């Protein structure tokens with residue numbers, strides 16, 4: 019059974035031609051032609067999620083893992099606007115999210131018809147392309163080319179696109195077959211190749227004794243990992259990575275905040291790179307941003323096949339190639355004798371010792387719980403992290419390098435981490451473990467209103483009764499309005515788990531945590547949640563003293 023409407027048929031046919039095989043549908047009437055068509059298509063897996071914000075983050079999680087476009091479909095009106103947080107995340111994280119909204123035809127907009135808003139171009143600031151289709155049989159060619167362009171862009175440029183599809187009533191008429199449509203061939207618009215003077219770059223590289231490679235958010239990539247290992251042989255090169263870089267090595271600095279925080283101005287000046295090479299997405303560490311914005315390198319080269327970002331306000335070259343294509347041109351060069359790498363690694367060694375010493379003596383707290391939780395996660399699980407202090411705590415530890423790690427760092431929102439993690443879990447055959455703070459968890463609690471959560475999905479909530487981060491960052495505590503930042507509460511996840519049929523347990527001490535976690539990852543009929551309660555005042559003290567102890 020397919021929709022009788024040709025425009026709906028065209029949209030469905032276009033999606034299949036661009037190999038979209040997963041469509042997340044939220045309920046409504048205006049989108050009935052798309053709902054009927056997608057759900058009956060043999061090559062498309064459809065899933066139903068009521069809350070559009072959750073649906074979009076869920077789809078984002080799937081697309082994050084498959085790196086292929088995933089579509090979301092909703093009805094007209096405010097439903098569509100609930101996609102926006104995930105669209106912004108997809109925009110800044112380069113995730114191909116295909117947003118399809120049903121709409122009324124133009125003559126019914128702004129004349130007092132119900133459930134109607136101005137949908138065309140509504141995401142214009144954070145979308146790669148908006149295809150405003152027209153409900154007119156004579157516009158088939160135009161609609162086809164808009165669809166082809168939109169889907170081509172989502173696929174090649176890896177980001178969100180919006181297809182707005184107006185339907186007049188009747189909405190529920192069906193036919194037996196889906197027509198075949200020939201979409202025009204769209205070649206990806208030629209990306210302007212930057213004119214890099216490779217010889218000049220090589221000259222700079224070879225004459226510099228202080229070179230830093232800083233990796234932002236990155237998919238696990240063995241080729242890249244291998245390349246970076248080769249750079250480590252050069253004593254003038256130091257590699258800085260983050261938990262979300264998915265790069266691991268003894269010779270990289272992987273806890274940047276831990277390393278930089280105790281450094282004096284003099285040391286920072288000494289460790290300032292002459293050449294900075296960056297690639298990957300967003301950088302989590304605030305300290306490295308502050309450091310490199312203040313102690314700017316003479317040369318900053320950013321390598322990215324899709325887009326350039328000038329995070330440190332000193333970008334000198336944008337190299338629009340894949341890192342794995344460009345980096346071999348540098349790695350093949352002769353090594354430069356220098357003590358630069360050694361200086362960084364000596365600092366790292368000191369911090370690692372201090373870190374272990376400190377952890378062995380601290381009371382139960384977020385930091386201590388994190389240590390226990392991270393070592394408990396089974397090898398090769400996928401680790402999804404929420405924002406706020408969760409991602410920052412993770413940066414202080416050596417995370418098991420068999421775990422691919424992900425976090426919504428595009429816009430660092432707390433509004434869709436659980437939904438994203440569930441989407442990612444659906445797309446991943448290995449177990450997915452999600453660690454979240456309490457506000458992030460309760461904010462996105464509708465994420466659990468989802469019939470597809472794999473039974474091996476695990477959630478660990480670090481419940482410090484509010485936004486713990488606001489006790490650490492400078493500012494909130496100096497005001498008389500801390501409650502408006504931290505938003506303290508007494509909620510627990512127990513009843514939510516009951517409602518959504520998740521196996522719930524909790525821990526409030528190190529011994530309870532050790533006990534509960536011992537069989538937390540074992541097979542179960544339902545997904546499990548472990549809620550770890552910590553004391554916010556202890557957390558604050560422990561983390562502040564941690565950084566002082568490192569000095």
Ligand SMILES: Cc1ncc(C[n+]2csc(CCOP(=O)(O)OP(=O)(O)O)c2C)c(N)n1
Pocket residue numbers: 405406407408430431432433454455456457458459482484485486487488
């Ligand atoms: C959608 C959204 N609203 C507000 C914020 C601002 N914000 C950043 S962290 C945070 C608190 C998060 O608290 P929780 O999830 O409990 O984590 P904790 O800081 O305790 O680790 C808030 C409100 C945000 N990042 N995203």
